[in-house]
Amino acid sequence: ISGKFCAVKGCHNSYRKLKMFLDQECYEHKPTIRAECKCPRPFKLHKMPSDDEGKRQWLAALNLKCPPRNIHVCSFHFVDRQPSTENPYPELWLGYDRPLRKKRRRRTCPDEAVLRPHENLAYQTEIEQQILLTLMKLKLNLLIEDLAIRFRISVSKVSRIISFWIDTMAAVLKDLIPWLPKETIRATTPEAYKQHYPNVTCILDCSESEVQRPGNLDSRSESYSHYYACNTIKYLVAIAPCGLVMFISAAYGGRCSDKFITCDSGILEYLHPGDEVMVDRGFLIRDLLFERQVNMIIPHFANKTQLTEEKVTCSRRIANVRIHVERAIRRLKVYKVLSQTLPITLMAKIDQILHICAALVNLRGDLICEADN
Known part of the structure; x- marks a missing residue:
């Protein structure tokens, strides 16, 4: 003994x-x-x-x-x-x-995207606790081991809950990211745009989030960002003048250019002749928009000659209203899963995570009204 x-x-x-x-x-x-x-x-x-x-x-x-x-x-x-x-x-x-490799269970998609508990789980955890656990992972980016201790369940069950609810929430919340019709955009355009840019349809910008360094050399080179000097994912965000997120693209490697993401993400399908799009200097997409008869508003470039006073004033006006897309992206980065280093285990769910975070951002108050107050 x-x-x-x-x-x-x-x-x-x-x-x-x-x-x-x-x-x-x-x-x-x-x-x-x-x-x-x-x-x-x-x-x-x-x-x-x-x-x-x-x-x-x-x-x-x-x-x-x-x-x-x-x-x-x-x-x-x-x-x-x-x-x-x-x-x-x-x-x-x-x-x-390293955890042991377990055979993944095949999960059949539900006929209707309705919030309900995971049927395959052997234990009975309330639906509110499962949703809370998933939101804590998105908002605080806690370690799975930490969540397992907090909720007194095993690490494997935490992973299964997060995987299931990310898919379900993305399917349910997708309607919270609508592309507004022209009449609604004009009716909700704030005063900051009406004076100089009353016909703006959307403001485009790309953002990047750091990811864990991949072990695969091809994935490592495709996701390497020379601007941030690390491996990142890159995604396109389009907001309405009122601050509502109308479009968020899938995640691309940090090596991709803004022009490639704009062309490949499908946002051009939402633009119609006569629309106006406001972009930053890095968006060299004038030829893509010209084919669709869409006007592009972009700050002036300073080449070898100094900008005239009129061009400087115009660039400042664009910067004053374009700052709101940066504030919308900052709301996205409140979710630390996007502002901190994204673990490699969540890369398969990153597109769903982006849509969930964008939908939750749209549930908050008006972006520009808060600035005015």
Whole structure:
């Protein structure tokens, strides 16, 4: 019996250590020793189950090269502090960085995008808690291990909840990013635009978010941004003069140019003859807009000759109203999943994440009214 010890890598809990603790005098129930008082024990050693399936799951979780003959695991490595019906296998602090590769379950898309709990989960977590967990990941960009501890569930279940609700929320919230008709845009145009640019349809700008460095060399080169000197994703944002996000593109590698993203994202399909688009100096898309008879408002370039006073005044007027698209992007970056380094595990969901964040931004108050107040 004295040879009992926890089989997890790096864990030093053993029966001998527990016995030494129990032989000491209890501080609250002096002179009674801890083995005789009612105080809880710091840990217990649980033996590996005898059935074949249980043995296989335990050995797969422990990931031991040379497992001992008698395997015991202390209570620190179980979600419920002991093997339970919902969490019968050790899952916490197992002494290795890479999680085990598990076969992904095939998930069938629901017929209607309705908010409902994940049916494949074996445990019953309330729908509000699942949505809260997903929003905390988007807003605070907390580690999955941190969320698992906060909600008292395993890391794998946190990943499954986030994956499911990102897909579901993106399908439900897509209607909150509408392309407004001309009449609505004219009716909601603020005074800042009416004086000099009353016919502006939208303001375009690109933004970038840093991503974790990919291991694949091709992905690393495609996502490298020379402007930020790191790996990034790049996406196009179009806002109405009133500050509403009307369009957000899919994510592209940081190496892509603004012109390529504008041409490939599909935003040109929303523009009609007679529209006016306001852009920054980096958007060299005049030829693309000319084919669709769309006027482009862009600040003047300072070449070898100095700009005239009239051009300087015009550029300042454009900058004064174009600043609102920067404020709209800043609202997007409030969600730290876009302002901090994006983990490589979320790259497959980045398009849905962008649409969710843009939809949540549109639920806030008017952008320009806040500036006026």
